[in-house]
Amino acid sequence: MKFCSNCGAPVSRQIPPGDTVLRHVCGACGTIHYQNPKMVVGCIPESEDHILLCRRAIEPRYGLWTVPAGFMENGETTAHGAARETLEEANARVEVGALFTLYNIPHINQVYMLFRARLLDMDFGAGAESLEVRLFSEAEIPWNEIAFAAVRKTLEHYYSDRARGTFQFHLGTIEPAARAVST
């Protein structure tokens, strides 16, 4: 951030009195521009022993598969956001159920909340942000083409819980991918 979104004057980075974190502070109007993590909400749409995945038509991770998920909007609940993203990305109507996974991703300032959900009809198809939308059995899951670590871990928990016969909530943290060491 270079300019104040309130008055347009330049901002500088400083620790406001009583705070402990560097913030963008406007030198003219004094507004402190707090930046906080973004919520990503989505779901695993289930239909009998299949789940619905979307192949991404946008960066990042163009061409890879994900559950329907996206940034939560102001004024909606997490479950409503998950259902809205599913409608936008997969043209699919779902009944959102229990929260299944929550992943902190502190290095990119995001929190993922993914729900289980029941796919209400088979009248789905690719939305503007998807190349392709289809149902997968467990054997068909494209494990090497999953877009995001939080989604891959969610699907791993999903199938291990399903094999055990009990779904439970899972909380975790995604660390940065290990960087290859060049010599």
Ligand SMILES: [Zn+2]
């Ligand atoms: Zn200002």
